[in-house]
């Protein structure tokens with residue numbers, strides 16, 4: 001086991017404080033996750049006879065995974081044995097809903113008490129891309145104590161269900177997405193008598209909440225924190241206002257100071273960063289945080305970097321061929337999903353890990369992800385066919401891909417995509433072919449995927465607008481500026497512009 005570095009006095013004070021409500025504000029690399037994991041064990045193994053669980057909470061599966069790994073590494077595998085858990089806020093919402101349904105406090109269409117909760121409606125009957133000019137989408141509401149549905153004007157584009165019938169059918173068969181779960185739990189918390197039931201449930205089961213990256217919390221998450229604190233749970237929230245990135249999930253970093261003030265959290269600053277190994281990086285991070293103008297050196301080649309980051313996947317694909325982005329981005333149709341499986345194969349071969357959204361791609365195609373992995377040689381053969389890099393090779397590879405999906409167990413045959421969609425797939429495959437022919441590949445990630453991680457040397461792809469923002473100095477209250485800040489602070493030794 002590696003030796004553990006001693007905590008700084010700031011870290012130790014924050015992790016071991018007897019405060020029932022602690023707000024730990026920390027800069028990048030100063031040990032937010034380290035302190036969260038430490039405090040988990042301090043509360044888990046204290047000498048009290050209180051056997052209720054400690055709940056470590058984060059917002060994304062990758063952040064949850066990192067937190068769970070750190071807890072196990074610090075305190076041993078048993079630290080997360082039942083009832084103690086590290087889960088996402090979405091999992092907690094589902095747990096609360098299941099409790100309310102099982103107890104009959106509220107009821108679901110078809111009297112379901114166990115739900116199948118999907119990440120997205122994409123690929124489900126009745127789901128289509130709806131944009132603000134396209135009328136209404138269905139949302140889940142609470143009528144009395146019964147879950148029902150209502151139409152709401154579309155305000156932000158996405159895969160939604162617009163028509164009543166398919167939405168009702170999904171609900172009646174016990175199926176929904178995390179969005180519906182959030183809508184119902186939010187409606188529950190607005191009703192005093194139901195809110196009191198949730199408070200009772202939390203205080204009966206849970207001794208402490210430790211919420212990592214609290215600036216990514218949306219209104220519902222923050223309301224749950226407020227409820228937990230008022231129900232007497234030991235409540236710790238940890239975060240950095242400069243690293244709030246989940247606007248698309250409704251993150252409300254602006255509401256955190258109000259919550260901290262209103263609930264009466266005791267504040268513990270953790271300032272010393274362990275990430276930055278060179279004076280240059282420490283200076284760069286400080287300049288970014290204080291809004292000083294920033295200019296990055298141009299990379300001698302992307303191969304000089306350990307990772308290349310960009311805000312959007314497209315920016316990575318339009319960059320140097322020695323950068324292999326770990327995704328093409330959103331999966332809009334089944335051909336997108338099939339091409340994502342090919343990318344997954346190449347990513348596995350080079351980096352020993354899967355591509356982002358590979359599992360989602362398999363599910364969208366009706367395939368068992370394990371079977372796809374077991375039959376990787378079939379996808380490998382399609383990749384080999386791509387090697388010449390021509391448009392003809394790309395077209396032939398798509399055809400072969402469509403036919404082998406059947407062999408992998410896909411219930412339907414993929415058809416050609418109308419309009420320009422087919423040409424987009426050809427150019428994606430040609431981009432893959434160019435990467436296959438590189439002697440050395442560097443992983444490309446979006447800043448969202450890189451959050452919470454670190455590398456020695458980081459390359460950043462900047463649009464003109466982003467470069468201008470850097471030269472003007474970053475502002476914490478601008479989302480795009482925070483994205484740039486998180487990108488810059490992933491490097492221990494050096495950041496280059498790629």
Ligand SMILES: Nc1ncnc2c1ncn2[C@@H]1O[C@H](COP(=O)(O)OP(=O)(O)OP(=O)(O)O)[C@@H](O)[C@H]1O
Nearest residue numbers: 005006007008027028029030031032033034274452
């Ligand atoms: N007291 C310490 N002594 C030495 N190294 C430490 C100490 N505390 C944290 N570290 C190391 O510093 C690095 C950053 O820690 P950690 O990931 O917990 O920071 P973070 O604040 O969560 O980072 P981010 O801002 O990127 O989310 C890790 O490699 C961690 O092991």
